[in-house]
Every structure is written in C-alpha cells, then in structure tokens.
Amino acid sequence: MASAVSIRGLRKAFGPRSVLDGIDLEIAPGEFVALLGRSGCGKSTLLRILAGLDRQVDGTAEVPGTVSIAFQQPRLLPWRKVWRNIALGLNKPNGHAIALKALEEVRLADHADAWPLTLSGGEAQRVSLARALVREPDVLLLDEPFGALDALTRLAMHHLVEDLWARHRPAVLLVTHDVDEALLLADRILVLDEGRIVAAHHVDLPRPRRRASVVEQRTRVLADLGVDVETAA
Amino acid sequence: MLSLGRWRETTATDYLDVRRFFTIWASLTHVLRSPVIPVVALSLARKPALQLRWISPVALVLLWQLASSTGVLSPEKLASPLTVLESAGELIADGQLGEAFVVSLGRVFLGFVIGGTIGVALGLASGLSRWGETLLDPPVQMLRTLPHLGLIPLFILWFGIGEEPKLALVASGVAFPLYLNLHAGIRQTDPGLVEAARVLGYSRFERIVHVVLPSAVPQTLVGLRIALGTAWLSLIVGEQINADAGLGFLINNAREFLRTDVVVVGLVVYALLGLTTDALVRLLERKVLRWQAR
Known part of the structure; x- marks a missing residue:
C-alpha cells in the first residue's frame, strides 16, 4: 500500500540557519505518528511543509491524499457560526447536516449556532478537530492541539482524539513536546533534534493505554530528548 | 484624518474630573476632621446618578435665556432660546426648513x-492585490495629506459654483477615511486564519469572502463613522459657496438680515443630522458585529 506521507531528503533553511537538515519519513495509511522535540527543533516547520503552506524546500515531501489540520490555536472564523466554520470550504450541498454530525462526534451539537468567541478553549479546540475531520482527510496534521488547554481538558481531548482516530482512521502526525501524550496516543514516536530525526520508537502497547503501562518506555524516550529522569528524580 | 482626532476627543468624559475633585475635597475635609463636612463631601464623592448630567446643560440654556431677556445679550449677536424655538416652529410650518433639509440631505x-x-x-483594489497596493497606495497616501476643505478654490475652477463643487467636496471628504480604514482593515487580517483556510481547502474567492473581508469590517465601520462626520462638515463648508437652496442657503440668507435665530436653527439641524447618521452607524455596528464577545 502506498504511503500516506512520503518524505525524502527534505531540507529547509531560513537564510544561513538550517531548520530541517535531511528528513526521511514514511507514514503508512492509518498510522498514528507523534513528532517530539524541543522548541525550535523544526517540528512545526515540517508540519507546515506537509500542509502545503511552505513550498520552498529542497528534497521531496509527498502527500498523495487530502490533508487536514488542527492548530494549537483553534483558528475558527469568529464571524461565522460554529457549524458554518465546519461546513465552509467543504463545497457540499448538505453542509449543515454534515457539520451537525461532525459536531455530534465531538459532543458539541448543541453549540452549532453559537458564535466561536462564546466557546471555552476546550470547546473551540473540539470544533477545530471536527472541522479538520469532516474533510475525511487521508492525513491529519495536529500542531500541538492540546498545548493551550488546561490539564483536565487535555486528558479528555486525548481520549477524544484516540476515539476519532479509531473511527476515521486517517494517518496522523501529531506534533507535541509532551512525552506522555505521545506515548498514550502514537504507534510510533519520532524524536526531532536540530532538523534531524535522531530516534524512532515503536509503541506496541495495547490501547487504551494507561499511564503506568508507558512508564518504562517513557524513560527511554526522555533519554533521547536529553532528559535523564533516573538522576533527575 | 483630522477628524480621527475629533472622534477620540469626544470619548473623554469630563465628569470623571469632577469626581476626582470631590474625592480630593473629601479627603481634605477628612483631614480637617470637621464632624459635618466629611459626610456631605463623601456623599458628593459617590458616583452621581446619570440623569444628573442634565443639570449643567439645562442651567446653561436658562442662563442664556436670562441674558437675552435682561438685554445683556442683544438679538443681533445671539437670539434667545425661546426666539430660536419660535422661529424653528415658523420655519417648519411654512416648509422652508423641510425644503432646505431635503436639499442638504440629498x-x-x-x-x-x-x-x-x-x-x-x-480600498478593495489596494487591499486585495499586491499590484493594486503598489500602484494605488502611494498617490492616495500623498493626496490624503491635503486638507480637502482647502481644495474649494480648485473645485470652483473645475466645477463652477453649482451643485458639483459641493458634491465633490463631500465625496473627497468621504473617500479618504473609507479608503484608509478599509485598506488597513484588510491588511490586519490574521495570517493564521488565512493559512487555516488554505489548508482546509477554501478557494481564493472563499478566503476573501469569509476570512479577509469580514475581518476588515470593524475597521471599515470606524472609517464609515469618520467619513459620515467629514461628510457633514464638508457639506456645511460647501454650502457656503453660493448656495441657492439647502441649510447653508438658509443660514447665509438669515445672516444678511441679522436673523441670528434662524442661523441657530440651521446649526441645530446640522447637529441633529450628524447625530442621527452617527446613531445609524452605531446601530449597524451592533448588527454586523454581533459575533464579538462583549
């Protein structure tokens, strides 16, 4: 089966500074990949390239199917009602019905006619997820979508994302700096450092995962990020 | 852009200073430890009821009437409020005011x-297209520094002394604030929203209609309010040019016969018209900007 994402020898530089320095990556259809790294390691740049927002690169980054994205900020249009935010750009005649169904999946059907600015941060982020999924993407890009949420909302969102992924089965590339989040959700974890993929971990733990089950692997992933928990603790 | 300053100024509430004065007074009398005065002062220092703000304007009108009645203020300088009211009634009754009103409003x-x-x-051309901005923005930015009311001599030479120079004056007063604010509004569009729309598959047309233009609306409405204020100002100045009808004609005609009462009536109508159009824009704002959380 063809890859959902196929990246070969990808390089990107801003002036003299090299942000991505030779990335090779294949993501299988339906695979959930988490991309971990410190701030400025190039993970957001990689995501922007896959989203088609940055085309001036060396090497190839192919995404044959449809791409959709959810950002750290929900980026909803404040002057369009919630359901319109989801239906816009779809170009389907029954946009309202489709939007309502998508809102039901994120348990916000009763907010269909609300203005986005009246939503809480978590609600807005759920709308943003519904908006991304309603396009039935082959590849779903998640750019730290839980970064701005409080801890409790984040936990609920983890379950929701796993649930939606299991139902729609897009290939997911989740950019995050939260190791636990990556371990709870991903099939494969990539560690990005100074523009290169320096480590890859397959997470074969059964789902739904609990925190205790991921502890052992957590230590190894953290070591790749340069964090020594054994001595730090 | 002169009028931008004017709008900002009017938002200052002088009554805050009155409150501060009473607060200082209250603390002063408190220091004096007089048993009675602090109580009075403190009750004054409390925020006065909104309807009390009518006291001073009404007092001023009464003072004006008093000055006129006692002969301190001669009718050739300024007619009394009662005379103004009376003349307003007459002008309305014989249809002069209505006619002038319709002409000026038109x-x-x-x-x-x-x-x-x-x-x-x-504004759309230079806001939505890079070429449009490169070609249009420099000359418009240069022209807007000209005080448009100073263009009257040119307008008279170009258009004569009929309706055209008056319309040209109003139009030039309206075009610049609308251009500047629409252009600025479009340029202020959040690039994050445009990016999201691109990834989510909006066409260029959809991005303009659903992302760029709506985000320019609040700033454009600011421009609309400035434009309407300038429009009335331009009209008042424009109607000084050989008007044979309209409120300006009414006022100028009255001046020749020393009818200060009619002059005041004309001015009041100008003011009311300005207030009305401003209120209409506020109404529009409330309708169009419903999505803003308040």
Whole structure:
C-alpha cells in the first residue's frame, strides 16, 4: 500500500540557519505518528511543509491524499457560526447536516449556532478537530492541539482524539513536546533534534493505554530528548 | 484624518474630573476632621446618578435665556432660546426648513455615494492585490495629506459654483477615511486564519469572502463613522459657496438680515443630522458585529 506521507531528503533553511537538515519519513495509511522535540527543533516547520503552506524546500515531501489540520490555536472564523466554520470550504450541498454530525462526534451539537468567541478553549479546540475531520482527510496534521488547554481538558481531548482516530482512521502526525501524550496516543514516536530525526520508537502497547503501562518506555524516550529522569528524580 | 482626532476627543468624559475633585475635597475635609463636612463631601464623592448630567446643560440654556431677556445679550449677536424655538416652529410650518433639509440631505447622500464608491473600490483594489497596493497606495497616501476643505478654490475652477463643487467636496471628504480604514482593515487580517483556510481547502474567492473581508469590517465601520462626520462638515463648508437652496442657503440668507435665530436653527439641524447618521452607524455596528464577545 502506498504511503500516506512520503518524505525524502527534505531540507529547509531560513537564510544561513538550517531548520530541517535531511528528513526521511514514511507514514503508512492509518498510522498514528507523534513528532517530539524541543522548541525550535523544526517540528512545526515540517508540519507546515506537509500542509502545503511552505513550498520552498529542497528534497521531496509527498502527500498523495487530502490533508487536514488542527492548530494549537483553534483558528475558527469568529464571524461565522460554529457549524458554518465546519461546513465552509467543504463545497457540499448538505453542509449543515454534515457539520451537525461532525459536531455530534465531538459532543458539541448543541453549540452549532453559537458564535466561536462564546466557546471555552476546550470547546473551540473540539470544533477545530471536527472541522479538520469532516474533510475525511487521508492525513491529519495536529500542531500541538492540546498545548493551550488546561490539564483536565487535555486528558479528555486525548481520549477524544484516540476515539476519532479509531473511527476515521486517517494517518496522523501529531506534533507535541509532551512525552506522555505521545506515548498514550502514537504507534510510533519520532524524536526531532536540530532538523534531524535522531530516534524512532515503536509503541506496541495495547490501547487504551494507561499511564503506568508507558512508564518504562517513557524513560527511554526522555533519554533521547536529553532528559535523564533516573538522576533527575 | 483630522477628524480621527475629533472622534477620540469626544470619548473623554469630563465628569470623571469632577469626581476626582470631590474625592480630593473629601479627603481634605477628612483631614480637617470637621464632624459635618466629611459626610456631605463623601456623599458628593459617590458616583452621581446619570440623569444628573442634565443639570449643567439645562442651567446653561436658562442662563442664556436670562441674558437675552435682561438685554445683556442683544438679538443681533445671539437670539434667545425661546426666539430660536419660535422661529424653528415658523420655519417648519411654512416648509422652508423641510425644503432646505431635503436639499442638504440629498447633497450629503449623493456625495457620500460617490465618495464611498471611490473609497471602497480603491480600498478593495489596494487591499486585495499586491499590484493594486503598489500602484494605488502611494498617490492616495500623498493626496490624503491635503486638507480637502482647502481644495474649494480648485473645485470652483473645475466645477463652477453649482451643485458639483459641493458634491465633490463631500465625496473627497468621504473617500479618504473609507479608503484608509478599509485598506488597513484588510491588511490586519490574521495570517493564521488565512493559512487555516488554505489548508482546509477554501478557494481564493472563499478566503476573501469569509476570512479577509469580514475581518476588515470593524475597521471599515470606524472609517464609515469618520467619513459620515467629514461628510457633514464638508457639506456645511460647501454650502457656503453660493448656495441657492439647502441649510447653508438658509443660514447665509438669515445672516444678511441679522436673523441670528434662524442661523441657530440651521446649526441645530446640522447637529441633529450628524447625530442621527452617527446613531445609524452605531446601530449597524451592533448588527454586523454581533459575533464579538462583549
């Protein structure tokens, strides 16, 4: 089966500074990949390239199917009602019905006619997820979508994302700096450092995962990020 | 842009200073430890009821009437409020005011439509296209530094002394604030929203209609309010040019016969018209900007 994402020898530089320095990556259809790294390691740049927002690169980054994205900020249009935010750009005649169904999946059907600015941060982020999924993407890009949420909302969102992924089965590339989040959700974890993929971990733990089950692997992933928990603790 | 300053100024509430004065007074009397005065002062220091704000304007009108009645203020300088009211009644009854009102309103309307069309067309062209901005923005930015009321001599030479120079004056007063604010509004669009729309598959047309233009609306409404204020100001100045009808004609005619009462009536109507159009824009704002969390 063809890859959902196929990246070969990808390089990107801003002036003299090299942000991505030779990335090779294949993501299988339906695979959930988490991309971990410190701030400025190039993970957001990689995501922007896959989203088609940055085309001036060396090497190839192919995404044959449809791409959709959810950002750290929900980026909803404040002057369009919630359901319109989801239906816009779809170009389907029954946009309202489709939007309502998508809102039901994120348990916000009763907010269909609300203005986005009246939503809480978590609600807005759920709308943003519904908006991304309603396009039935082959590849779903998640750019730290839980970064701005409080801890409790984040936990609920983890379950929701796993649930939606299991139902729609897009290939997911989740950019995050939260190791636990990556371990709870991903099939494969990539560690990005100074523009290169320096480590890859397959997470074969059964789902739904609990925190205790991921502890052992957590230590190894953290070591790749340069964090020594054994001595730090 | 002169009028931008004017709008900002009017938002200052002088009554805050009155409160501060009473607060200082209250603390002063407190220091004096007089048993009675602090109680009075403190009750004054509390925020006065909104309806009390009528006291001083009404007092001023009464004072004006008193000065007129006692002969301190001669009717040739300024007619008394009662005379003004009376003349207003007469002017309304014999249809003069209504006629002048319709003529002036028509001038503002037509001038506004012309200037608005030009301002919006140029603003859209330079806001939505890089080439448009490169070619249009420099000359418009240069021209807007000209005080448009100073163009009257040129307008008279170009258009004569009929309706055209008056319309041109109103139109030029409207076009610039609308252009500037629409252009700025479009440029302020959040690039994050445009990016999201691109990834989510909006066409260029959809991005303009659903992302760029709506985000320019609040700033454009600011421009609309400034434009309407300038439109009335331009009309008042424009109607000084050989008007044979309209409120300006009414006022100038009255001046020749020393009818200060009619002059005041004309001025009051100008003021009411300005207030009305401003209120209409506020109403529009409330309707169009419903999505803003308040």
